[in-house]
Amino acid sequence: MTGAPLLELDKLSTHYVSAQGSRVVRAVDEVTLSIHAGETLGIVGESGSGKSTLALTILRVLPPAARIVSGRMMFEGEDLVTKSDEEMRHVRGKRIAMILQDPMASLNPLFTIGDQVSEPIRVHEGESRAKAWTRARELLKAVRIPSPETRLTQYPHEMSGGMRQRIVGAIGIACEPRLLIADEPTTSLDLTIQAQYLKLLGDLQKAHGLALIFITHNLGIVAKMCDQLAVMYAGRVVESGPVSQIFNRPAHPYTRALLNSIPVMGDPDKRLTAIDGQPPDMSTMPPGCSFAPRCTSVMPRCREAEPPPFVVGEGRISRCWLAEPATGGAELRVAGGVA
Amino acid sequence: MSTPADVIRLPSPAPRFTALRTFRIGDFPVIPVLILGVITFAAIFANLLAPHNPEVGSLAARFKPPFWLAGGSTEYLLGTDQLGRDVLSRLIFGARVSMVVGFTAVMVAGVIGTVLGIMAGYIGGWVDQVIMRLTDTWLALPALTFAIFLAAIVGPSMWNIVIILGAVYWTRYARVIRGEVLSLKEREFVRLAIVAGCSKPTIMLRHILPNVINSAIVLATLMLGVVIVTEASLSFLGVGVPPPEPAWGLMLSDGKQGLMVGYWWLTVFPGGCIVLMVLSANLIGDWLRVKLDPQLRQL
Amino acid sequence: MAVIEATGLSKHFSSRRMFGGHHGVVRAVDDISFTIERGQTLGIVGESGCGKTTTAKLVLGLEQPTGGIMRFEGQDLNDLDKAGRRVYRKSVQAVFQDPYASLNPRMRISSIIAEPLITNEDLPAVTVRKRVLEMLDLVGLPARAADLFPHEFSGGQRQRIAIARALALSPKLIVLDEPVSALDVSIRAQILNLLRDLQTRLGVSYLFIAHDLAAVGHMSHTIAVMYLGKIVETGEARELALNPKHPYTEALFSAALPSHPDERREEIILPGEVPSPINPPSGCRFHPRCPQAMARCAVDVPTLRDIGGRIVSCHLYDEAAAQATRAAMPFEAVARAG
Numbered sequence: 007m008t009g010a011p012l013l014e015l016d017k018l019s020t021h022y023v024s025a026q027g028s029r030v031v032r033a034v035d036e037v038t039l040s041i042h043a044g045e046t047l048g049i050v051g052e053s054g055s056g057k058s059t060l061a062l063t064i065l066r067v068l069p070p071a072a073r074i075v076s077g078r079m080m081f082e083g084e085d086l087v088t089k090s091d092e093e094m095r096h097v098r099g100k101r102i103a104m105i106l107q108d109p110m111a112s113l114n115p116l117f118t119i120g121d122q123v124s125e126p127i128r129v130h131e132g133e134s135r136a137k138a139w140t141r142a143r144e145l146l147k148a149v150r151i152p153s154p155e156t157r158l159t160q161y162p163h164e165m166s167g168g169m170r171q172r173i174v175g176a177i178g179i180a181c182e183p184r185l186l187i188a189d190e191p192t193t194s195l196d197l198t199i200q201a202q203y204l205k206l207l208g209d210l211q212k213a214h215g216l217a218l219i220f221i222t223h224n225l226g227i228v229a230k231m232c233d234q235l236a237v238m239y240a241g242r243v244v245e246s247g248p249v250s251q252i253f254n255r256p257a258h259p260y261t262r263a264l265l266n267s268i269p270v271m272g273d274p275d276k277r278l279t280a281i282d283g284q285p286p287d288m289s290t291m292p293p294g295c296s297f298a299p300r301c302t303s304v305m306p307r308c309r310e311a312e313p314p315p316f317v318v319g320e321g322r323i324s325r326c327w328l329a330e331p332a333t334g335g336a337e338l339r340v341a342g343g344v345a
Numbered sequence: 346m347s348t349p350a351d352v353i354r355l356p357s358p359a360p361r362f363t364a365l366r367t368f369r370i371g372d373f374p375v376i377p378v379l380i381l382g383v384i385t386f387a388a389i390f391a392n393l394l395a396p397h398n399p400e401v402g403s404l405a406a407r408f409k410p411p412f413w414l415a416g417g418s419t420e421y422l423l424g425t426d427q428l429g430r431d432v433l434s435r436l437i438f439g440a441r442v443s444m445v446v447g448f449t450a451v452m453v454a455g456v457i458g459t460v461l462g463i464m465a466g467y468i469g470g471w472v473d474q475v476i477m478r479l480t481d482t483w484l485a486l487p488a489l490t491f492a493i494f495l496a497a498i499v500g501p502s503m504w505n506i507v508i509i510l511g512a513v514y515w516t517r518y519a520r521v522i523r524g525e526v527l528s529l530k531e532r533e534f535v536r537l538a539i540v541a542g543c544s545k546p547t548i549m550l551r552h553i554l555p556n557v558i559n560s561a562i563v564l565a566t567l568m569l570g571v572v573i574v575t576e577a578s579l580s581f582l583g584v585g586v587p588p589p590e591p592a593w594g595l596m597l598s599d600g601k602q603g604l605m606v607g608y609w610w611l612t613v614f615p616g617g618c619i620v621l622m623v624l625s626a627n628l629i630g631d632w633l634r635v636k637l638d639p640q641l642r643q644l
Numbered sequence: 645m646a647v648i649e650a651t652g653l654s655k656h657f658s659s660r661r662m663f664g665g666h667h668g669v670v671r672a673v674d675d676i677s678f679t680i681e682r683g684q685t686l687g688i689v690g691e692s693g694c695g696k697t698t699t700a701k702l703v704l705g706l707e708q709p710t711g712g713i714m715r716f717e718g719q720d721l722n723d724l725d726k727a728g729r730r731v732y733r734k735s736v737q738a739v740f741q742d743p744y745a746s747l748n749p750r751m752r753i754s755s756i757i758a759e760p761l762i763t764n765e766d767l768p769a770v771t772v773r774k775r776v777l778e779m780l781d782l783v784g785l786p787a788r789a790a791d792l793f794p795h796e797f798s799g800g801q802r803q804r805i806a807i808a809r810a811l812a813l814s815p816k817l818i819v820l821d822e823p824v825s826a827l828d829v830s831i832r833a834q835i836l837n838l839l840r841d842l843q844t845r846l847g848v849s850y851l852f853i854a855h856d857l858a859a860v861g862h863m864s865h866t867i868a869v870m871y872l873g874k875i876v877e878t879g880e881a882r883e884l885a886l887n888p889k890h891p892y893t894e895a896l897f898s899a900a901l902p903s904h905p906d907e908r909r910e911e912i913i914l915p916g917e918v919p920s921p922i923n924p925p926s927g928c929r930f931h932p933r934c935p936q937a938m939a940r941c942a943v944d945v946p947t948l949r950d951i952g953g954r955i956v957s958c959h960l961y962d963e964a965a966a967q968a969t970r971a972a973m974p975f976e977a978v979a980r981a982g
Contacts, residue, residue: 052828166917196691197855198914201899205913223829226858226901250905267833269862270903271885277840278833278862284798285828300830533740534748537809540704541760542733551759555750 010083011040012217013064013185018077018087020056020063031288033059033072035241038315038323041234043184046211046218048228048249050264051238052285057221060238061187064219065104066094082184100130103183105174107190112174113162119146119173120158126180145176148213149206168199172206179210186211189221204231225268229253234321237261240286240296243315247322257324260297295326303328374632377625384622388441395434396422400589402429408603411610424610426599435591436614442592443622446507447573451565453511454572458518459561463549465519466526476519483516489578496584503586506579510572521564525557566630570623577619593619645717647735647816647849648680648703653712655698668922672698674873675712677948679866680817683843685850687864687881689857689896693918694870696853700819703851704738717816734764737810741822743802747794753780754790757809764813779808783838800831807838817849825854836863857900861885869893872921872929879954889956892930928959936960 020034033056041047051057062068064079066086079086086097098104103126106112113122123145124138133141139158146154149172162170171191178186188207192200208231211218220227228235228249236246237260245258256262266279283300286292292299298308308327316329387394402425409425410417411432417424423432465476495509529535530553538548579585580594588595593615600611655673673695680686688696701707702714714721716732724732737760740746747756757776761767767775777787783804794802803823810818820839824832836859842848852863860867864881869892877890888894895912902909914933919925925932931941938959946957 052830168917196918197857197896197899198691199917201911202913205911224901225829226903229902229905229907232905253905264830267830268903269836269856269858271858271861271897271900276862278837280833280837281830282834284800285830533742533745536706537738537740537746537806538748538759539706540733540736540738541809541813542730542763543759544763547763551751552748556748 009042011080012043012045012082014040014078014080015064016078016080018060018063018079019075020059020068020072021075022059022072024071029289032241032291033288034063036077037236037238037243039236039243039246041185041217041219043217044211044215045234046220046232047234047236048220048222048232049236049238050222050225050228052223054240054285054288055238056241056288057238058189061104061189061219061221064187065098065102066091067098096130099126099183100181101183102185102187103178103181104187104189105178105191107193112177113170115162118159118161119165122162123158123173123176123180126177130181141180142176145180146173148179148210149173149176151176168195168202171195171199171203175203175206175210179214179216182214183216185217185219187219187221190223191220192227193224207231225264237264240288240291242296242325243323244297244325245323247319251319251322257318257322257329258297258326259301259303259328263300263302374625374628377628380621380625381629384440384618384625385444387437388444391437391441395431395437396420397431397434399430399434399438399591402426402431404429408608410608423614424608426596426611427603430591432596432610432614435596436593436618438591439593439596439615440618442503442586442590443573443576443619446503446510446576446586446592447569447622449507450510450514450572450576451568453507454514454568455518455561455565457511458515459522459554459557461515462519462522463526463553463557466523467530467549467553468545473523477523480516480519483513484520488513489575492575492579493582493584496579501579501584501587503590506576506585509579510575513575514568514572517568518561518564521560522557525560526553529553529556563630563634566626566633569626569630573619573623573626645682646679646715647682647717648678648851649715649718650679650703651677651713651715653677653699653702653714654710655695655702655707656710670921671873671924672921673702673709676868676870676873676875677712678868678875678878680849680851681865682816682849683847684865685843685852685863687852687854687860687867688870689853689855689860689867690870691855691896691918693872693921695873695921696870697821699870700738700821700851700853703817704736704819705733730764734760734813735816736819737813737815737817738819738821739803739806739810739823741826743799743806743826744794746806747802749794751793752790753792753794753805756794756805757790757812760809760813775812776808779812782811782842783808798831799827800834803827803835804838807835807842811842811846811848814846815848817851819851819853821853822855823852824859825856832859839863857885857897858903869896872918872924874929874957875955876930876958877954877956884954889951889954889961890958891934891936891960895935928957 015037017036017038018034019032019036022031022033035056037060039047049057049060059068059072063074064086068074074087077087081097081102086094089097120139120142123142124135127133127138127141128135143154143158146157151157151169151172165173191207192203195203204227207218210216220232222228232249234247235249235252236243237258238244239260245252245256245261252261253265256265263279263281267281269278270276281300286296286299292309294309294311295301295313298304301308305327313325313327315323315325316331318324318329406421406425406429407427409421411424412419412422421431421433423436425431426435461476465473492509492513495512496505499505499509535548535552538552543551576585576592577594577597580592581598583598585594586592596615597612600608600615603611652675653673654671654675657670657672658668676699678686688699690696698707702709716735719728721732754773754776757779758772761772761775776790780787780789785801785804785808789805794805797805823839824835827835839850840863843850850863852860854860861881866878867881867884868875868878869890870876871892877884877888877893884893885897888897895914898909898912912935916933919932927940927942927944928934928946931937934941941959944959946959948955948957949961951961
């Protein structure tokens with residue numbers, strides 16, 4: 007992709023500080039990422055890896071205990087970190103939208119579908135109710151909801167889970183945002199409904215030239231949907247780059263272990279490579295690399311110093327000492343291939 | 346077994362009473378606990394603390410005011426009543442009546458209500474129907490009137506009052522506990538216990554009861570105030586603890602004529618004691634509810 | 645010998661609307677047959693409402709079937725006396741999805757693991773304790789864990805404890821209902837590997853239920869695909885995954901997420917959603933969504949047919965139609981999967 011990125015995160019850090027100020031959790035730690043228009047970026051991590059906090063940071067809807075402590079977020083040439091709350095209100099929902107995991111909790115049970123889909127249009131574009139409803143009908147059609155006229159006047163409980171999730175999608179794209187963030191958008195859906203929904207998101211992306219960020223723990227969604235991948239572990243992006251390159255030649259031991267730990271369809275005899283131990287406790291992080299206690303290729307220096315992001319290819323970085331140019335990232339590239 | 350490198354890190358063993366660790370000093374209700382502590386202390390050591398016999402007075406020393414007023418003496422620190430009995434001593438022994446009645450009645454109500462609540466919630470079906478309809482009927486009766494009615498039938502005595510209060514207030518436990526059990530019995534550990542072959546009584550005793558006990562304790566603290574006020578009301582109305590036993594409600598009742606002619610100490614002191622005790626119990630109950638409830642939900 | 649053999653098993657719930665009137669029957673499980681062989685795993689896949697959880701409950705005895713026969717080691721469960729039922733109950737244990745709700749928060753790990761033993765067998769305390777420590781060792785937890793409470797463990801460790809408890813009575817069959825879906829991705833492989841090792845070592849059978857097709861495929865010897873209370877296809881796990889016969893199986897597996905971005909599959913997007921089991925479609929229950937539906941699918945209920953070791957319930961494999969498609973199908977499907 008050429009040209010300036012749509013969104014560029016530069017050493018962005020968000021910390022949670024406890025009430026007494028004694029405990030600091032570095033939920034997002036020096037994250038550098040970028041996404042171009044029309045691209046799909048997958049952010050993968052386990053629970054507590056900071057991936058959801060990162061999404062909240064981009065939208066600036068953090069809980070009170072969290073602070074953006076450093077870094078920049080350049081979105082269409084403007085730094086979102088320095089924007090006032092009022093200015094951010096005009097960005098959210100209009101230029102950056104978000105789809106959440108639970109379609110039931112995302113919709114207000116007391117309002118009709120029409121009211122909820124037209125709400126962002128009325129808020130951000132000051133359209134009249136009638137005009138906004140006409141647009142809402144078009145949106146329901148766009149997310150392939152049958153007989154949209156009748157659906158507009160119905161309430162969320164009258165719809166199935168898959169349909170609700172599509173309505174949440176319709177609200178997301180109501181103001182034709184430039185960037186859509188989807189936080190675990192399909193975890194509560196059945197497989198065939200998930201397939202419908204992912205296809206819909208892909209089609210919407212093509213039709214509107216959207217940039218899409220998938221926040222997920224599921225590498226399958228990344229394999230299916232994304233161009234770019236960022237793997238988060240303990241608040242840091244440990245590896246990022248083009249999806250197929252990372253799947254073929256993971257540079258970071260965590261990425262490699264993660265890929266090897268997933269069962270592959272039609273290969274039941276393969277023994278899964280389990281990752282030993284537990285994800286780290288974010289409030290008491292060990293010095294050095296946070297993955298070191300679970301890493302199979304750990305070296306003494308991993309426990310002493312935190313590895314900086316090393317460039318391991320075009321548009322690829324890895325936060326691992328193995329990727330340091332002198333010690334031979336090449337060796338790892340050979341070793342790290344996925345069968 | 347499994348992978349040899351499967352090193353599992355475990356936390357160091359926690360102290361036995363993990364619940365105690367959650368009680369931090371920060372928001373601890375110091376004053377209510379102190380007040381309740383003093384009243385309990387007085388109730389336990391009434392014999393040693395009281396300067397006079399609470400039931401015997403000397404008619405020569407009737408209506409003595411507290412010591413700081415003209416005519417008062419340090420012999421009767423808080424004055425005397427119409428029979429010349431020492432008010433302070435009666436208050437101290439009255440604490441014993443209130444505590445005994447309060448705690449045992451709450452216990453009786455708690456045991457009846459918790460057992461019925463667990464049975465209704467866990468067994469369900471007609472057992473649930475019977476218990477809950479009974480509860481509804483019970484709740485429809487005005488508590489105080491009901492208590493007076495029962496007291497009139499069985500006759501007044503301290504232990505009868507305990508049983509009456511228990512019989513009147515068990516319904517609140519039954520409702521709350523049943524609700525809790527309904528959600529608990531859908532939990533997977535209960536289903537696994539069925540799979541393991543545990544009998545219904547075992548499941549109720551080992552899996553349900555320990556998990557509702559927190560709620561029962563919170564409810565008990567909140568109920569303590571209600572029960573003490575009802576006991577005082579019954580005594581005030583003459584169907585409670587029979588005289589000459591020094592109950593606070595009875596003291597209020599006896600002192601009410603004196604109020605008109607300026608013998609205020611006969612009513613203000615027992616009244617104040619009731620207020621302080623009920624208030625303390627409620628504050629402690631509120632605090633416990635906040636402390637124990639979220640934990641219960643989490644676990 | 646088969647540990648469990650179910651024939652024509654059904655579970656119908658009567659649903660009553662408030663204020664009487666409308667009576668409906670929910671056919672949660674409707675006339676299904678399956679076999680779980682000793683030391684093997686039967687995987688059941690399907691979407692919500694397909695009846696896989698009800699099937700698990702029937703096997704566990706948490707629900708009583710409204711029709712059909714279930715045999716345990718050749719014995720009809722209905723013919724068992726009290727002692728026989730006791731043996732059956734001891735032989736079938738379970739591990740559920742949520743490791744946080746599976747362990748009683750007020751019990752120590754030792755009591756949790758010992759409970760099935762104490763309930764079912766009259767053993768001295770020393771023997772029970774020994775057995776508990778053995779079980780902990782088996783699932784890779786240190787002996788020290790016995791004296792702790794559940795909240796002191798992480799999700800993966802709790803699931804190990806749940807497995808240890810299920811193993812305490814040396815059961816013949818363990819029902820695994822979504823055993824890893826609540827766990828972190830990096831922990832799942834630990835538990836799946838543990839379950840497979842235990843099977844090899846102890847010869848225990850599993851009934852594995854999960855929505856993650858890859859995990860089911862990885863764990864199972866045989867897979868049964870359920871749709872709206874019916875089993876539509878049963879077959880050897882790898883074969884079934886790579887070469888599905890029933891159109892629903894085909895669509896389901898094509899909807900599974902790829903494990904690699906270069907994996908290109910023809911995707912079959914099914915229209916609509918799973919209908920309500922109260923009023924299932926006539927004929928073949930899948931016909932309103934089926935891309936290959938024929939006129940007779942709306943009328944005739946398809947019967948189970950054995951085609952080369954695969955049991956399929958679809959009119960496509962009726963004698964006449966079968967001859968036309970049989971030659972073409974496998975090649976197409978193999979090419980697609982590769």
